[in-house]
Amino acid sequence: MTDGWSWETFSDAFPFVVKGIGITLGLTVTCYIFALLFGFVWLFLRRIPVKPFSWLFTWIMEFIRSTPPLVQLFFIYYGWPTVPYVGATISPFACAVIALGLHFSTYISEVYRSGINHVDKGQWEAAKALNFPTRLKWIKIILPQALPPMIPMLGNYLIILFKEVPLAATIGVVGIMRLAQDYGDQYWNYLEPLTIVALLFLALSYISSLLTSWLERRMNFKFDKKKAIA
Amino acid sequence: MDTLTEIFPILLKGLRITILVLIGSAFFSYIIAFISGLGRLSKNIFIRKFVGFYIEVFRGTSLIVQLFWLYYALPILFNFDIGSDIWAGIIAISLNYGAYMSEIVRGSILAVSKGQTEAGIALNMTGFQRMRLIILPQATRMMLPEFGNYLIQMLKATSLVSLIGLSDMLYYGNLYRSTHLAESSNVYLLILIAYFILALPLIWLVRKMEGFSKKGVASE
Numbered sequence: 001m002t003d004g005w006s007w008e009t010f011s012d013a014f015p016f017v018v019k020g021i022g023i024t025l026g027l028t029v030t031c032y033i034f035a036l037l038f039g040f041v042w043l044f045l046r047r048i049p050v051k052p053f054s055w056l057f058t059w060i061m062e063f064i065r066s067t068p069p070l071v072q073l074f075f076i077y078y079g080w081p082t083v084p085y086v087g088a089t090i091s092p093f094a095c096a097v098i099a100l101g102l103h104f105s106t107y108i109s110e111v112y113r114s115g116i117n118h119v120d121k122g123q124w125e126a127a128k129a130l131n132f133p134t135r136l137k138w139i140k141i142i143l144p145q146a147l148p149p150m151i152p153m154l155g156n157y158l159i160i161l162f163k164e165v166p167l168a169a170t171i172g173v174v175g176i177m178r179l180a181q182d183y184g185d186q187y188w189n190y191l192e193p194l195t196i197v198a199l200l201f202l203a204l205s206y207i208s209s210l211l212t213s214w215l216e217r218r219m220n221f222k223f224d225k226k227k228a229i230a
Numbered sequence: 231m232d233t234l235t236e237i238f239p240i241l242l243k244g245l246r247i248t249i250l251v252l253i254g255s256a257f258f259s260y261i262i263a264f265i266s267g268l269g270r271l272s273k274n275i276f277i278r279k280f281v282g283f284y285i286e287v288f289r290g291t292s293l294i295v296q297l298f299w300l301y302y303a304l305p306i307l308f309n310f311d312i313g314s315d316i317w318a319g320i321i322a323i324s325l326n327y328g329a330y331m332s333e334i335v336r337g338s339i340l341a342v343s344k345g346q347t348e349a350g351i352a353l354n355m356t357g358f359q360r361m362r363l364i365i366l367p368q369a370t371r372m373m374l375p376e377f378g379n380y381l382i383q384m385l386k387a388t389s390l391v392s393l394i395g396l397s398d399m400l401y402y403g404n405l406y407r408s409t410h411l412a413e414s415s416n417v418y419l420l421i422l423i424a425y426f427i428l429a430l431p432l433i434w435l436v437r438k439m440e441g442f443s444k445k446g447v448a449s450e
Contacts, residue, residue, distance in 0.1 A: 005307060066382050066429035067422045068389035071400055075422060078407060079415035087415070163292035170393065177295065190302035198291045198299055205290040 009192040017179045017196045024175035027096055028162045034101030035161070036154075039108035043116075046109075065106040070167055073099040077171040096168035104161050108154065115150040116142065155212045159205055166197075176200060233416045240406050241424055244399035248428075251316065251388045251398065255323035256381055262328025267335025281332070288329035293387055297322040301394045319391035327384055334376045338369040371443045378436035382429055389425070399424060 045057040064072070077095040081087045090098070119142055127137040166177035180197045184190035269281035288296065301318045342365050350360035392401040403421045407414050 062433065063422075063426050066386070066433060067425040068386040068400070070389045070393075071403075071418055071421050071425065074400075074404070075415065075418035079418040082412055082414045166292055166294045169294075177298075181298075184302065189306070190298070191306045194295065194299045194303045198295050201291040201295055202287065206286075209290075 005191065009187075009189055010196070013180075013183050013193040014196055016183050017176050017193050018200070020174055020176040020179040021200065023093075023173065024165055024177070027093065027100075027168060027173060027175060028158070028165050030093075030097050031101045031104065031165070032158055032161055034097050035104035035108050035157075038101060038105035039112055042105060042109035043112050046113075061106045061109065064103060069100060069103045069164060070170065072103060073167060073171055075099075092168070092172045095171055096165075096173050100161065100164060100167070104157060104164075107157055111150050111153045111157070112146075115146040118149055119145045152212060152216050155208075155215060159208050159212070162205065162208070163201065233413050234420070237403075237406060237413075237417055237420050240402050241399050241420060244397055244402040245424075247316070247391070247396055247398040247401075248385075248388050251319050251323065251391055251396070252381075252385055254316075254320040255327065255384055255388070258320060258324035259327040259331060259380075259384070260377070262324055263331035263335050266328060266332035267339065270332060270336045271339060285329045285332055288326050293322065293326045294390055294393070296326055297390055297394060315391075315394055315396050318394060319388075319396055323384060323387050323390075327380055327387070331377065331380055334373050334380075335369070338372040339365060341372060342368045371445075374439040374443045375436055378432060378439050382432045382436070385425065385429055385432065 042057065042061060046054050046061070048054050048057070073096065076090065076099045077092065080095075081089045123141055123145065124137075127141050132141065165175065169175060169177035169181060172178065176197050180190075180193035183193040266281045266284060269277050270285070272278055272281075297319065300322045301315070346364050346368065347360060350364045355363070388398060389400045392398050392404065395401075399421055403417050407417045410417070
């Protein structure tokens with residue numbers, strides 16, 4: 001173990017750690033798509049008109065969102081194979097997608113819900129008065145008004161998800177975080193590889209925050225930042 | 231059922247650390263949030279830029295990276311030990327959440343109606359008096375529900391300290407699992423339920439705060 005900062009180690013560790021960036025970004029995007037789709041499922045489950053069902057799903061969602069994603073990750077990776085009758089071994093990558101995707105789908109479902117609630121009540125009534133069929137009502141009236149306010153919030157959740165993805169290193173997904181730990185274990189020097197990870201995260205989240213603010217300006221929609229931080 | 235009675239006392243051993251880290255990081259992150267939230271509104275450009283830099287760094291990287299960096303890297307870089315692991319955990323969580331919550335402090339202070347400041351000036355109050363007696367009491371009310379939400383987030387974040395070897399609930403769960411592999415699902419399900427039980431009063435608190443914060447704030 002060396003004391004202090006060494007640029008030699010930095011340049012040595014950089015290519016080693018950067019190798020994992022594809023996996024980290026791929027995992028982020030896959031989790032995000034899973035969360036977007038599953039967010040819809042929650043939305044439908046909670047709209048079931050039978051009281052006990054909507055009550056049950058509301059509490060399941062509350063359970064998922066208020067327990068640590070790390071434990072959920074361990075539950076699916078280590079615990080799921082030992083569940084009687086249904087258990088099966090899943091690859092670390094798929095585990096991370098299911099655990100993190102499920103965790104974030106509960107947040108994203110709330111975004112969908114607030115977007116739909118944002119549509120004025122008169123619009124629903126007008127659709128009813130004009131006798132619009134359900135499919136047309138959603139496509140022509142509700143969604144065009146509900147989607148624009150959702151977009152900045154959905155973008156924010158993508159950034160937040162990206163920052164949660166290093167958790168997957170704990171179950172062995174070989175992203176940048178895992179490689180940095182491996183490098184540290186190998187040479188007993190954690191300073192430079194971990195700093196590289198921090199710098200990569202900083203750079204990528206800076207780029208994405210520029211993109212989000214650009215998108216916000218394009219959509220011309222003032223958006224309340226404090227509401228969308230997980 | 232046997233598992234339940236066997237695992238539960240083991241998890242309880244870790245409860246102390248979980249709650250200790252939660253209380254410690256809640257305390258420090260609120261202080262940091264107020265200091266940096268007010269610093270962001272300061273007239274001095276250096277204070278503003280410095281606080282802005284801190285917020286960008288801690289919001290731009292993730293908590294797990296900060297935790298590992300603080301635990302592994304900082305002692306090498308400056309050649310000193312943070313003291314004990316629990317401080318590394320508390321410092322990382324409170325710096326991270328302090329950065330997020332400073333935006334809430336800033337937003338709430340800006341959201342207090344301008345007329346309130348003007349009334350304070352009309353009454354010949356100093357800037358400090360205005361902030362202490364008029365602006366902050368109203369702004370704090372507005373912050374409460376979001377502060378509660380972040381408390382739940384912090385509870386979830388405390389599970390990360392098991393990764394740097396702190397003996398919290400998840401640590402003891404992992405320890406038990408390593409000797410009883412067949413009961414993995416029960417162990418982790420129990421931990422999830424334990425965290426949910428801890429979160430329940432906080433969820434209730436947030437709902438209470440939402441009602442409380444609507445009352446007694448002057449708005450346009």
